[in-house]
Amino acid sequence: MSMINYASREINCKIVYYGPGLGGKTTNLEHVYGKVKPETRGKLISLATETERTLFFDFLPVDLGTIRGFKTRFHLYTVPGQVYYNASRKLILKNVDGIVFVGDSQAERMEANLESMQNLYDNMAEYGYDLTQMPFVIQYNKRDLPNAAPIEDLQAALNPGWEVEDATKHRVQPDPYHAGQNLVEQVAGGEWVERAPYFEAIAVNGDGVFDTLKAVSKLVLKALA
Amino acid sequence: MTAGTTNWSFTQDDFTAITESLKRFLGETKSLCALLVDRSGQLVTTVGDSPGLDTTAFATLTAADYSANDQLAKLVGENDFSSLFHQGEKESIYVADIARRLLLVIIFDSRTTVGLVRLRMKDEVEELTLLIDRVFSRGRNGAAPAEHLLKGADDEIDKLFNW
Numbered sequence: 001m002s003m004i005n006y007a008s009r010e011i012n013c014k015i016v017y018y019g020p021g022l023g024g025k026t027t028n029l030e031h032v033y034g035k036v037k038p039e040t041r042g043k044l045i046s047l048a049t050e051t052e053r054t055l056f057f058d059f060l061p062v063d064l065g066t067i068r069g070f071k072t073r074f075h076l077y078t079v080p081g082q083v084y085y086n087a088s089r090k091l092i093l094k095n096v097d098g099i100v101f102v103g104d105s106q107a108e109r110m111e112a113n114l115e116s117m118q119n120l121y122d123n124m125a126e127y128g129y130d131l132t133q134m135p136f137v138i139q140y141n142k143r144d145l146p147n148a149a150p151i152e153d154l155q156a157a158l159n160p161g162w163e164v165e166d167a168t169k170h171r172v173q174p175d176p177y178h179a180g181q182n183l184v185e186q187v188a189g190g191e192w193v194e195r196a197p198y199f200e201a202i203a204v205n206g207d208g209v210f211d212t213l214k215a216v217s218k219l220v221l222k223a224l225a
Numbered sequence: 226m227t228a229g230t231t232n233w234s235f236t237q238d239d240f241t242a243i244t245e246s247l248k249r250f251l252g253e254t255k256s257l258c259a260l261l262v263d264r265s266g267q268l269v270t271t272v273g274d275s276p277g278l279d280t281t282a283f284a285t286l287t288a289a290d291y292s293a294n295d296q297l298a299k300l301v302g303e304n305d306f307s308s309l310f311h312q313g314e315k316e317s318i319y320v321a322d323i324a325r326r327l328l329l330v331i332i333f334d335s336r337t338t339v340g341l342v343r344l345r346m347k348d349e350v351e352e353l354t355l356l357i358d359r360v361f362s363r364g365r366n367g368a369a370p371a372e373h374l375l376k377g378a379d380d381e382i383d384k385l386f387n388w
Contacts (some may be wrong), residue, residue: 003234003265004374005234005235005269006235006236006240008270013269014266014267015242042279042281044284045282045285045286056289057289059285061285063282064385064386067375067378067381067382067385070374072385073277075266075267075285080384087296091292091296094264094292095263095264095265214386217386218383218386221378221382223384224375225375225376225377225379225380225382
């Protein structure tokens with residue numbers, strides 16, 4: 001739920017990083033925290049266990065610039081990835097404006113990725129939010145690891161596309177981030193599908209972190225335009 | 226693309242009315258500071274004295290605290306806990322729900338008592354509920370200026386991310 005504050009001239013939006021445990025959600029926020037100018041960000045708050053596993057959430061407010069005289073302030077949250085923290089995970093999704101799913105590229109984490117993606121759809125549905133109608137991007141993290149699954153496999157499993165029912169949207173929409181690929185297209189069976197934009201990342205080095213953040217923030221602002 | 230949740234906006238007039246009401250409350254109860262926070266953790270406004278307080282972080286943690294307590298209430302069979310009180314050695318905080326959309330947080334010290342804050346809080350919550358309902362009913366009627374602020378701003382949004 002974005003909030004436009006005319007008195008302080010701010011547009012506030014909430015972005016949640018979702019995904020399986022140890023996938024790199026907190027690492028994404030830490031990189032953003034380390035790279036943006038101190039005057040454009042607040043404190044990074046982590047409600048974590050002694051072993052640095054996220055217990056409730058991490059939180060980082062960042063200003064991404066001014067538009068029409070209004071500061072665009074994004075509140076970035078991560079959720080705890082571990083399966084048994086679902087109650088807290090669901091709380092964080094309340095009033096979300098945009099979602100980043102941080103998938104773990106390692107082949108043996110495929111099951112955990114799928115479970116987390118399903119959990120995201122379920123939790124969103126419980127609030128009555130439709131993920132396919134919201135700003136939503138996927139990040140495949142840990143691309144540098146030798147056991148990383150090929151992107152095609154990850155896409156097929158986690159981002160196969162949802163059916164586009166609205167006939168007015170039945171036109172090819174190229175993926176601005178990957179030449180030769182489409183976000184909306186007609187597949188072999190004849191139906192039109194839409195996929196979420198995706199990014200490859202190595203969050204520990206910062207690779208792909210800002211590309212992901214920029215893409216989701218842009219979608220959030222465009223949803224208001 | 227539409228966002229999945231409803232958007233809302235405050236005008237300058239809303240702010241003036243809310244600020245005046247909170248100032249009066251602080252004066253009457255001798256509390257230090259009042260923060261109005263939306264349930265998703267965004268700070269709406271601060272009134273009073275809060276030197277050194279990181280209000281953004283404070284707002285986020287308050288909303289999370291309240292949401293967690295909301296769930297605790299449900300686990301024991303209550304609809305909600307309509308207010309929270311955290312007692313400190315020098316300063317304490319009192320949190321109350323406003324129209325299920327916002328939270329009013331009062332920070333106070335030994336110059337007043339929790340009894341006085343709690344007593345006056347009931348009227349303040351009623352007053353703010355009326356003001357907030359006005360903001361939201363305007364949003365529902367489609368007259369909220371939020372809808373128009375970014376209309377046609379696609380190019381500007383693209384430019385914003387040229388870094």
